[in-house]
Amino acid sequence: MKRATSVTQALTLWPVDQHQVRPGRRHSRPQGQEPVQAVLAFEADDPYAVHLLFPHSHGDAGEMVSWQFARTLLIVGQGTAAGQGDVQVGPHEAAGYLVITLVPEHSIALKFFAARALVAKFAQATIEAVPIDREHERIDWDRELAALLGHRVEVTFREADGCFGRTRTGTLAADPTDRAMVVITVPSSVGSLVSWRVSRDELAREVERARRVIRARSRDILLAVPGDAELLLGVGAVQEFLLASFQTALDGAS
Incomplete structure (x- = not known):
């Protein structure tokens, strides 16, 4: 029952x-x-x-x-x-x-x-x-630990080669096993979820690099989905996630 x-x-x-x-x-x-x-x-x-x-x-x-x-x-x-x-x-x-x-x-x-x-x-x-x-x-212990290390946010990716502005909704989340890493999850082109890890430092460097480039795509970060397409993610969403995660970690350590 x-x-x-x-x-x-x-x-x-x-x-x-x-x-x-x-x-x-x-x-x-x-x-x-x-x-x-x-x-x-x-x-x-x-x-x-x-x-x-x-x-x-x-x-x-x-x-x-x-x-x-x-x-x-x-x-x-x-x-x-x-x-x-x-x-x-x-x-x-x-x-x-x-x-x-x-x-x-x-x-x-x-x-x-x-x-x-x-x-x-x-x-x-x-x-x-x-x-x-x-x-x-x-209790979802991974979720609870992720909440302590940094929050999980929903973000919108755009297909880099899509001429019709196709989007995919995914997430950025703290890696519960390593606070220096971020887990990116996004639907693949066939609908299944794909997850991979990227270091926070690498994301921060991509944010800085994107902001220095003056062109139409300067406000996006290019991410390659393993075994799939390339996606664009807005710099603002990544920066907000990194700052909020950092502040959460500070609050938890105080």
């Missing part, structure tokens, strides 16, 4: 003091301010995290506030208090409810009550989508 790739669960939150329940009815629904209609969300491609979404109190209609926290926190919090950061989850003294505490930056903590059964239903659905201890199987 095919597993779900995303899980959502509507959830009502009551913003009340955690000790405030109906007098003499320990197991009743917590009382307090008007409830907030929220949504719990989970994506299999980001298996370690869950999101709590609810309307922004001062924003435009439809604007949502999103709190991201560890899926394990939501699971453990059903049985015992969990979390020491900006999101905390734990059982409430009234049977059937949990306390979800959100701590905004430079603000007071906000406590909400939520139905334990709905949270448990959501948590179980995420486990069915991605079992515990198998989260790593759903």
Whole structure:
């Protein structure tokens, strides 16, 4: 059976003091301010995290506030208090409810009550989508590493010998195994994808060379697709990629 790739669960939150329940009815629904209609969300491609979404109190209609926290926190919090950061989850003294505490930056903590059964239903659905201890199987580690070393961008190539301006859409991406290299991927003339590696220094030299030449094609870099045609790629797209990748690498090292 095919597993779900995303899980959502509507959830009502009551913003009340955690000790405030109906007098003499320990197991009743917590009382307090008007409830907030929220949504719990989970994506299999980001298996370690869950999101709590609810309307922004001062924003435009439809604007949502999103709190991201560890899926394990939501699971453990059903049985015992969990979390020491900006999101905390734990059982409430009234049977059937949990306390979800959100701590905004430079603000007071906000406590909400939520139905334990709905949270448990959501948590179980995420486990069915991605079992515990198998989260790593759903992560594209090459993509994540590439994001750390530099971003992946979509670019448009023009066929160098095409008189009708034919184009092909491909990508420039950081090589996850060597930060000095760039992986170029583009469809071949028969439709299959072709990838090859070029050094960042070589691309930078081509950018500089193209900018020094004053002619119609001076703003393009000529690239030979292995076993296929020659393509032209705009200098601006290459330069933006190289600069953004360099800045990303600096940010990751800081």
